[in-house]
Amino acid sequence: MAYSEKVIEHYENPRNVGAFGKDDEDVGTGMVGAPACGDVMRLQIKVSAEGVIEDAKFKTYGCGSAIASSSLVTEWVKGKTLSQALEIKNTEIAEELALPPVKIHCSILAEDAIKAAVADYRSKHGSTETETPICTPVAP
Amino acid sequence: MTTQPIYLDYAATTPVDPRVAAKMIPYLTELFGNPASRSHAYGWVAEEAVELAREQVATLIGADPKEIVWTSGATESNNLAIKGAARFYAASRGKHLITPKTEHKSVLDTCRELEREGFTVTYLDVEPNGLIDLEKLAAAIRPDTVLVSTMYVNNEIGVIQDVAAIGALCREKGVIYHVDAAQAAGKVEIDLAKTPIDLLSLSAHKSYGPKGIGALYVRRKPRVRLEALIHGGGHERGLRSGTLPTHQIVGMGEAYAIARNSMAVENERIRWLRDRLWAGLSTMEEVYLNGDLDARVPHNLNVSFNYVEGESLLMGIKQLAVSSGSACTSASLEPSYVLRALGRNDELAHSSIRFSIGRFTTEAEVDTTIALVTDAVAKLRELSPLWEMVREGIDLESIQWAAH
């Protein structure tokens, strides 16, 4: 598998690796994927009182494209409002990283991680939204 | 990054040994005759070379040269053996076959094809160490079982099946026994004079010969009959028509002759390197060996690095040419079917790397490998949410993953 330069760059220098306290009031945590599928992404956002994402952190278990997609997303969500962050589309992630068709699911997972993190933050602050299913393991 | 990666993928293929290449070259240029040309010296010389190679191959496996049929490789040999015997004996013996789930695709897909033709196939489970339980095999044999096919040495995990015992069972039950020995030739002692195997597939390129040449051993006493797959000029006693590739055959013969002479010493050196590699890697936490450690060729080390995904690990060790049991290339993200058949959970199956050591591997390469893998695993575990959760004492099994 040949990787694009951008994927390699993120893989070698992942941005914003780490964790926030997941019970903190100003933190939203989205964990998507499943070990059985070979990818688990955890994206966390720290949101200001004004509803702007001030900081983001991730950890990912998965292939290089999954790591790069989540690393990229931590950069992209910073400075955005929650609704702006929800506008990030997997196609933009795939395009930025030049993902081949077999790796598109990594960008979908990253988009879903944003949705899940925002939903978690919102549920802490009264509104309810459910996250979307991502990975359906295929029977052997 | 311009230097060549360290090659630890000898189970995928091997370089042609320079001694083998030297023997092959004259048969491409001056000695180019068709071995089937009976009317002139060009043909005689080529035929002689083909027959010498046939003897060299037969000698390595304790067979008679007349029992060797040239093919294009183990894939073709497996096809010829399984389809050829199943079709020949279907009417007289029955239409049921047995093969383990951990076989090479060239066996499994051949069986699938026979299912489409109306055969029934039992895909046998293996034990967690990768070995076949004889009692389970015996229980699977039916009155209409025509053929059992198993590997000698598994290509992913390197485990060695007890082919002598399986062969004896098949003999007793009147079932034809085929063995895929692509990964066994030159690595384990094969003696068909003593071992009750009816059909045995070989490949040259796993043993320092060229790609595109292999052989099928077809026992003469008791005689095993096959239906040919390829028809034409009646070469190889009608079992495999087509002009023989003399240079390839010469290469396979020479590679097998070298294997016979150097196997004992080479295996010990490789075992020493493999043990060194395992000693180095197993100092890390949560590292698991896949497949039995004892019933295993010294060339293979298949390791799962828990909580690290295999493909990302491969990316972190680009200076190494190894292969991964994880194939994160499709929407299904299906990990190695061989590791799944061992009952390994998905995380472990997704995190496996196969290191296969060979004739040209050095101690320095093994040491570099240990260092590179250790670094990459540490880095990826820092990135892994699973590793973090496990560290915090969270049981991953207790989590409702967003998988539905």
Ligand SMILES: Cc1ncc(COP(=O)(O)O)c(C=O)c1O
């Ligand atoms: C166990 C086994 N059987 C069959 C084959 C196919 O051999 P060949 O490449 O000669 O067709 C291989 C190698 O890929 C193998 O490892």
